[in-house]
Amino acid sequence: MSAFQYRPAVLSVTIVILATTNTGALAQKKYDTGATDTEIKIGNIMPYSGPSSAYGVIGKTEAAYFKKINAEGGINSRQIKFISYDDANSPPKTVEQARKLIESDEVLLILNPLGTASNSAIQKYMNEKKVPQLFVSTGATKWNNPKQFPWTMGWQPNYQSEGRIYAKYILKERPTGKIGILYQNDDYGKDYVKGIRDGLGAKADSMIIGEKSYETTNPTIDSQVVALKSQGADIFISITSPKFAAQSIKKVVELGWRPLFLLNGVAASTGTVMRLAGLENSQNIISATYAKDPTDPQWKDDPGIKNFDAFLSKYFPEGNPEDQFVMTGYNLAQTLVYVLKNCGDDLTRANIMKQAAGIKSLQLEGLLPGITITTSATDFAPIKNFQLRKFKGERWELFGDVISSEVDE
Missing domain, CATH: 3.40.50.2300 (Response regulator)
Incomplete structure (x- = not known):
């Protein structure tokens, strides 16, 4: 076979490579620690024990929701590995668990750590490490400070x-x-x-x-x-x-x-x-x-609450629909899934924060009508409305x- 006969094959390979590198949908994958072709590691810190243990069900609900997502194929074909630790709402313990998640478990981000004092104790560390401290479970005003703390974002109204x-x-x-x-x-x-x-x-x-x-x-x-x-x-x-x-x-x-x-x-x-x-x-x-009560008769035919009930039945049967913290965990998990899906194959920590800071009028299944999530590079307060x-x-x-x-x- 002559050299000339090989040339079309080489040329065709070159064309494929150029097409791959010049097409946004087939862009090169980018990962930070905690993300691979097959997995996304997410950390979490909750008071599963101590005087604030009633909030622990938020973490349990999130774990169940990510189990649902994994069963349905994951996020962009990646499985979520959710690692959640107990801090008993004790700030020194929060610091210990955050360090363990980042330095030992090597998670991509820490989702929804709970408590004002607990989050305050790790805020500087998280920002120095440039690891997302994302959708913290506390309504203190300090979480909406993107200029000083660009890696920390709130979620609920302040x-x-x-x-x-x-x-x-x-x-x-x-x-x-x-x-x-x-x-x-x-x-x-x-x-x-x-x-x-x-x-x-x-x-x-x-x-x-x-x-x-x-x-x-x-x-x-x-x-x-x-x-x-x-x-x-x-x-x-x-x-x-x-x-x-x-x-x-x-x-x-x-x-x-x-x-x-x-x-x-x-x-x-x-x-x-x-x-x-x-x-x-x-x-x-x-x-x-700001959230629907799934036991309220006015939502009995609501598609979002029907999905919530189906989720509880299949993935979290021990979850009590009367417990508002179950709905909190459901809404928070859905918010993160939305952000990660929008990250595509760029699972860097910087892109996660970029996508989290670019949410426009997101209506979650468990939020009240008229209450949506909106953020920007200068606005790290996703939910801004209430109803009495x-x-x-x-x-x-x-x-x-x-x-x-x-x-x-």
Whole structure:
């Protein structure tokens, strides 16, 4: 065979190579540590033990959802390996687990680590390592700071904005009321208090007659609730985590106190708080939310809730649909899947943050109508709206319109 006969074959190979390198759909694959042709490693840190353990079901739901995604073929044909560790909501333990995930397990990113103090403890480390600290499970305002912390992004509406919304409600419904506030003594609780004070404006000092804090290590908050009642408050705002939220509801009833009762959204789970406190004790409590309650009859024919119910049935049968943290985990997992799908074959940490910062009006199955996810390079606060709700009978009932959390300062 002559040399000439080989030439067309060589030429044809060259054409294929050029076509491959010049076509976006067939672009060269790019990976950082934690991603390969077949796998994406995702880290997670949750309080599966300790006083905040009610939140641990968020991580369990995410694990179940990724199992569903893997069974359906993965993300762009890659299987998710989800590695989740317990930190008991203890910041030193959070630091230990973050280091383990990044330096030993070599994950691509850490998804949805929970807690304000816990995330604060690892924020600088994550940004120095340039590893995404993505969709943190806390509404502190500090997570929306892309200029200083470009590797840390929030997810839920921020606590200060929620606090301002409660203040607006009080000014409308009880403008001469006397407010007693129970709050967790950390950035989580203080953010809410600041929002309430900002929302009350010039009336804050006259209307707030008592503020009592508690530590997460306290066994109960009974003495704080007693003190606020004795100070003459007729409006009670409980800014707590689930364990202490249930305690505060029970103590108010035990004291025969009948204040206008507002409970912060992240502690207002029907399954893990209201039932624990007693449904009869939980009536007429006011809170705010951005997610659908899958037990609410108004969603019985909703396609998103039907998909959620099917997911629970097949992949997470132990998940309680009354537990709002199950829906939280479902929504968060769907958000990450959306981002990773958009990354295509560029599974670098920089591209993950780029895609996470480029979400436009994403409507998740579990978000309320009118509430979507939007981000940008200068906006790391994905969800910005709430709707108020009141506890009636065995569930929360929505009322009023969707309210923007971007309240005028």
